[in-house]
Amino acid sequence: MRTETPPTIRLADYQRSDHLIDRVDLDIRLDPHASRVTAVLALRPNPEGVPGAPLVLDGDELKLVAVALDGEVMLENAYTATPSGLTIHRPPQRPFTLSIETEIDPTANTKLMGLYRSSGVYCTQCEADGFRRITYFLDRPDILSIYTTRIEASREEAPVLLGNGNPVESGDVPDTDRHYAIWQDPHPKPAYLFAVVGGRLGSVSGRFTTSEGRQVGLGVYVEPGKEARADYALDAVARSMKWDEDVFGRAYDLDVFNVVAVSDFNMGAMENKGLNIFNDKYVLASPETATDADYANIEAIIAHEYFHNWSGNRVTCRDWFQLCLKEGLTVFRDQEFSSDMRSRAVHRISEVRTLRARQFPEDAGPLAHPVRPKQYAEINNFYTATVYEKGAEIVRMLKTLIGEESFRKGMDRYFADNDGTAATVEDFLSAFATETGRDLSHFAQWYERPGTPRIAVSGHYDAAAKTYRLDFRQTRPGAGADAPPLVIPVALGLVGEHGPLDAKSERVRGGVFVLDKPKDSLVFENVASQPVPSLFRDFSAPVRVEIGLSDAERLTLLRHDPDAFNRWESAQRVALRIVIEAARSGAQQLDGAEGFADALAAFLDQEALNDPAFAALMLALPTEGEVASEIGANIDPDAILSARRRLRQAIAARLCEPLFALRETLAEPAGAPFSPDAASAGRRAFRNAALDLIAVADPERGTALARAQIADATTMTDRLAGLATLSQIPGEPREIELAAFAERYADEPLILDKWLAIQAAIAEDGTLARIGRLQQHPAFSITNPNRVRSLVGVFSLSNATQFNRADGAGYALVAETVMALDRRNPQIAARLLTAFGSWRQLEPARRAAAEAALRGIAAAEGLSRDVADIAGRSLQ
Numbered sequence: 001m002r003t004e005t006p007p008t009i010r011l012a013d014y015q016r017s018d019h020l021i022d023r024v025d026l027d028i029r030l031d032p033h034a035s036r037v038t039a040v041l042a043l044r045p046n047p048e049g050v051p052g053a054p055l056v057l058d059g060d061e062l063k064l065v066a067v068a069l070d071g072e073v074m075l076e077n078a079y080t081a082t083p084s085g086l087t088i089h090r091p092p093q094r095p096f097t098l099s100i101e102t103e104i105d106p107t108a109n110t111k112l113m114g115l116y117r118s119s120g121v122y123c124t125q126c127e128a129d130g131f132r133r134i135t136y137f138l139d140r141p142d143i144l145s146i147y148t149t150r151i152e153a154s155r156e157e158a159p160v161l162l163g164n165g166n167p168v169e170s171g172d173v174p175d176t177d178r179h180y181a182i183w184q185d186p187h188p189k190p191a192y193l194f195a196v197v198g199g200r201l202g203s204v205s206g207r208f209t210t211s212e213g214r215q216v217g218l219g220v221y222v223e224p225g226k227e228a229r230a231d232y233a234l235d236a237v238a239r240s241m242k243w244d245e246d247v248f249g250r251a252y253d254l255d256v257f258n259v260v261a262v263s264d265f266n267m268g269a270m271e272n273k274g275l276n277i278f279n280d281k282y283v284l285a286s287p288e289t290a291t292d293a294d295y296a297n298i299e300a301i302i303a304h305e306y307f308h309n310w311s312g313n314r315v316t317c318r319d320w321f322q323l324c325l326k327e328g329l330t331v332f333r334d335q336e337f338s339s340d341m342r343s344r345a346v347h348r349i350s351e352v353r354t355l356r357a358r359q360f361p362e363d364a365g366p367l368a369h370p371v372r373p374k375q376y377a378e379i380n381n382f383y384t385a386t387v388y389e390k391g392a393e394i395v396r397m398l399k400t401l402i403g404e405e406s407f408r409k410g411m412d413r414y415f416a417d418n419d420g421t422a423a424t425v426e427d428f429l430s431a432f433a434t435e436t437g438r439d440l441s442h443f444a445q446w447y448e449r450p451g452t453p454r455i456a457v458s459g460h461y462d463a464a465a466k467t468y469r470l471d472f473r474q475t476r477p478g479a480g481a482d483a484p485p486l487v488i489p490v491a492l493g494l495v496g497e498h499g500p501l502d503a504k505s506e507r508v509r510g511g512v513f514v515l516d517k518p519k520d521s522l523v524f525e526n527v528a529s530q531p532v533p534s535l536f537r538d539f540s541a542p543v544r545v546e547i548g549l550s551d552a553e554r555l556t557l558l559r560h561d562p563d564a565f566n567r568w569e570s571a572q573r574v575a576l577r578i579v580i581e582a583a584r585s586g587a588q589q590l591d592g593a594e595g596f597a598d599a600l601a602a603f604l605d606q607e608a609l610n611d612p613a614f615a616a617l618m619l620a621l622p623t624e625g626e627v628a629s630e631i632g633a634n635i636d637p638d639a640i641l642s643a644r645r646r647l648r649q650a651i652a653a654r655l656c657e658p659l660f661a662l663r664e665t666l667a668e669p670a671g672a673p674f675s676p677d678a679a680s681a682g683r684r685a686f687r688n689a690a691l692d693l694i695a696v697a698d699p700e701r702g703t704a705l706a707r708a709q710i711a712d713a714t715t716m717t718d719r720l721a722g723l724a725t726l727s728q729i730p731g732e733p734r735e736i737e738l739a740a741f742a743e744r745y746a747d748e749p750l751i752l753d754k755w756l757a758i759q760a761a762i763a764e765d766g767t768l769a770r771i772g773r774l775q776q777h778p779a780f781s782i783t784n785p786n787r788v789r790s791l792v793g794v795f796s797l798s799n800a801t802q803f804n805r806a807d808g809a810g811y812a813l814v815a816e817t818v819m820a821l822d823r824r825n826p827q828i829a830a831r832l833l834t835a836f837g838s839w840r841q842l843e844p845a846r847r848a849a850a851e852a853a854l855r856g857i858a859a860a861e862g863l864s865r866d867v868a869d870i871a872g873r874s875l876q
């Protein structure tokens with residue numbers, strides 16, 4: 001039997017629940033194979049629902065032990081129970097209680113949804129619909145209840161017992177080896193924010209006094225022995241709390257805030273009320289074990305989950321179509337936090353790189369969807385770059401359009417008006433509309449339309465009149481000619497040969513022109529000489545820009561644009577042009593490469609020492625993926641790799657000596673203490689970008705430098721960068737260092753993930769065989785999501801030529817992994833399968849091979865809904 005097409009859930013079909021649950025009293029008795037959950041639900045008919053409607057509770061793989069109504073055991077014909085639901089046929093039309101006892105085997109739970117065990121630690125994951133794997137419930141985000149949770153476990157097995165809210169009581173269970181803890185959460189919440197943890201855990205703790213005078217106890221719980229690696233996360237919690245007070249006026253609202261790190265986790269982390277649960281990769285850090293990128297990620301994700309306490313928890317989502325309401329907004333908030341903690345320009349560039357690497361391709365392929373989807377078959381497949389990253393860009397555009405002050409007022413109103421409720425995108429926008437008196441219904445289109453808009457721009461200088469006109473035209477691929485235009489903030493300015501020009505246009509306010517028609521023009525006055533337009537400064541809208549600037553004009557921006565983002569962007573554009581032309585022509589001689597390399601040399605000369613982090617980004621050429629996404633059709637990954645390599649060669653040859661010198665100048669003095677701050681990380685980033693290019697220019701010298709760095713490194717950033725550089729140089733030294741690294745870190749799974757990832761990304765024919773060997777290596781395990789992502793995920797996303805091998809062997813490898821995973825963890829299997837999302841843009845032979853692999857999966861029997869959904873939509 002082939003898997004049936006999963007049923008579709010539509011936004012347009014939203015209906016209020018006929019019943020409400022005011023209070024939930026849980027008694028959870030933890031046991032490795034037979035955990036018992038008793039849920040006492042205080043129910044009542046929803047005054048706005050259908051009177052007398054049956055009560056239909058969700059379940060998923062549940063085993064019912066007992067059910068009672070108002071304390072009376074229910075007659076068997078009064079209800080129907082299956083693993084996936086419990087229906088009470090004629091519930092009382094007055095408030096009543098329902099007591100439900102279920103039994104769960106957390107050890108057998110390989111989906112990592114509901115109650116499961118990670119390295120022996122009991123933990124839960126309920127978003128989006130995992131609570132129904134714990135007890136029968138109205139498992140939907142618009143059902144808000146007050147929870148009290150009693151957790152009981154063997155003292156030996158689980159000395160630490162954590163729940164949502166505040167701890168109210170704990171003690172021993174008389175005459176047993178067991179103990180219990182009771183937690184009470186005073187804030188109404190949807191079931192997806194529920195969590196418990198029980199296990200042997202070490203911890204670090206701190207205190208924070210809120211602006212409202214509340215004393216909050218902070219705790220970060222990790223595997224015993226790793227407490228020292230939790231300090232940075234703890235510090236990031238305190239900084240997040242302070243920042244949300246200072247910047248958004250949001251104070252914390254419980255007496256404790258706990259973070260728990262677990263090693264088996266499907267996503268990055270989860271914002272359960274007062275009890276955030278994290279993938280340990282985003283908690284654990286020490287100079288010897290974590291890279292600067294790890295520190296930055298930990299800071300950002302700790303902040304993200306903490307910020308959810310207001311954007312997500314206090315104000316939650318009415319239904320899962322509104323996911324961007326909490327995710328896009330919270331990503332925007334964590335981006336602002338990181339920008340304030342680090343360098344704003346550098347951070348903005350990294351945000352845009354992520355958007356272009358993940359969201360643009362998604363929006364250009366069969367998995368494209370609006371930021372607020374209109375329908376889904378499996379909600380877990382909609383935790384996407386579009387919902388998160390494009391969702392954040394929409395919030396950013398709103399702020400650009402209405403200005404900082406109105407934005408803050410609108411946010412205050414949104415929180416005040418919707419506190420304690422489950423809201424919609426409309427509620428969000430209406431807070432800003434009310435505050436500013438503006439009609440935002442046109443702007444709202446950003447939530448409804450998939451696809452990256454294209455903005456074609458042309459500039460016309462009138463030397464006699466000293467005016468400069470810019471003509472704009474917006475289109476969206478796949479949208480009809482009559483599709484409504486979007487409201488697009490264009491931050492812009494003009495730049496001349498010697499610096500920024502101070503020309504004015506009455507249509508530009510605060511540096512922003514608002515393009516809200518299919519076509520529009522604006523004129524600058526008093527323009528003394530032919531200018532170069534600097535458009536979409538700071539990436540003011542998530543669009544693709546088509547403008548026929550010459551390299552020389554772009555390099556003028558690189559030199560003189562006051563907008564750091566566009567200086568970087570200009571270099572990227574020149575590089576893209578060169579690589580794309582070379583990939584098309586196959587020519588050895590790269591047109592314009594010398595001029596580009598000279599411009600980079602001049603830039604380095606002036607700026608590398610001032611801002612090494614920014615300089616490191618200048619040296620990073622667009623990735624193969626970005627080149628492919630820019631080309632958009634008939635893609636030959638081999639041609640792209642080779643063209644990009646040639647440009648790198650040309651740049652490396654020109655910059656090798658200055659880079660060598662700068663690398664020495666920026667070296668950390670011996671014995672300097674480690675700091676993960678942005679300035680120190682920036683110096684490391686620059687030195688390592690330099691090392692990489694030196695190795696391209698002179699592999700022998702690069703090998704020697706990389707090996708010395710691996711040997712002498714005092715940080716994981718430097719040691720790993722040495723290894724990454726060496727991984728690009730085939731030969732014995734590489735194999736020796738890879739083997740030594742594995743041995744050195746044999747007991748450090750998170751470090752070996754990096755080792756797996758480096759090898760998965762090697763763009764060589766031998767990589768497939770290497771991955772085959774690594775799958776057998778003790779460091780790898782198909783049951784752990786981090787291991788799978790590091791090896792097979794990185795291969796599919798960061799090794800374009802090997803994943804897209806002409807013989808189809810790369811597709812086969814990923815397809816086999818998807819199938820092997822589907823039975824145990826469908827969410828991870830489906831996520832891996834999204835790597836095929838751009839298959840239609842490949843050249844015909846590879847397109848056929850990719851399609852065959854996808855069809856093979858789609859035709860398999862007994863597929864999960866997750867994988868069936870991705871395979872089906874990919875083939876549409």
Ligand code: PHE
Pocket residue numbers: 125127128266267268269270271304305308327383
């Ligand atoms: N809500 C989590 C976040 O902060 C992501 C997540 C979704 C985690 C689903 C687990 C399961 O983005």
Ligand code: ZN
Pocket residue numbers: 304308326327330
């Ligand atoms: Zn989130």
